[in-house]
Amino acid sequence: MLNTRFLTLALAGVLAMPAQAHITVHPDAGNADTYFQTDFTVPHACGAGTATIALRVQIPQGVHSVKPQFKPGWTVTTRSRKVDPPIKAHHGPDITETISEVEWRGGPLPDTLYDSFGLIVKLPSGEQTLSFPVTQTCDKGAVQWSDAPGGEHPAPTVRVTTGAQQ
Template sequence: MRALRMWIGSTIAAAAAMVSCNAALAHVTVQPADAPADSYAHLVFTVPHGCSGSATTALRIKLPEGILSAKPQMKPGWNVEIKSRKLEAPVQGPHGKSITDVVDEVAWRGGPLPDNLYDTFGLIVRLPDKAGQDLHFPVVQECEQGVERWIEIPSAGQGSEKLRAPAPVVRLKTKTH
């Protein structure tokens, strides 16, 4: 009887883990979930599925304020578009260079990425010096039929777990030397 209770308990725990894992994989995510402020980071955006069974044909990522440089990963079968925006005033860059324009949005178009497969899309970015801040990266996923907008940003004090289509987020942590 004890063995049966242990088996049932472990089965329930495994099922709960699978459900929470599936919920986490239900939307576009970014890794790492946290990164040192005022540093370069390799961000990896994971697209786990298409749009209601339809293959993904484009992924557009809007970069948050404070990112001074971004370099997207080249992917075979995909074209990369980089949209820039002019800063209101020049800022000092990491190597003493004056920066007047920054990457505003990166879009990959091509594929297609079938619904039953996943892929990752990478960006190397310079993160701002704002430890404790969350950086949200709104993502629009275009498919052969349909679109998914992973653009919801929680309001102050609200957790992203209550959002239907949360934007991927990176938490800036204190830089350690």
């Protein structure tokens, strides 16, 4: 009887816990050397009763063209890094600087709602997997989504393919 009661209480406790949902990117695969539009989806805040007030996405090396989505109620800021050696541009001057980080700040986005934050990027050449570490800042705390796949807080990844392998 005691074992049954303990098992019932333990199961109820597990079922009452919120599922650990991750920040995801969709679509999560694109063709090399193409412009790629994707969304980073925030399914929850940093904890029950908190709200997301900022989302910062780090842009991996090799991605040299980045355009963030405008979101009403949020401000967008970017940080840049030097490109050395410069990259020949198809139109206009050579590329000597690129966006290394995009941050949306505002909201707030309550824990009971979700939202997506979009980017258009030019994917690099060659098959590879790009990791986009994300910092989710809430009114009470922050979460670093930067672990390897399978980790507790995995970074969103985009698979770069050649041809129609998506």
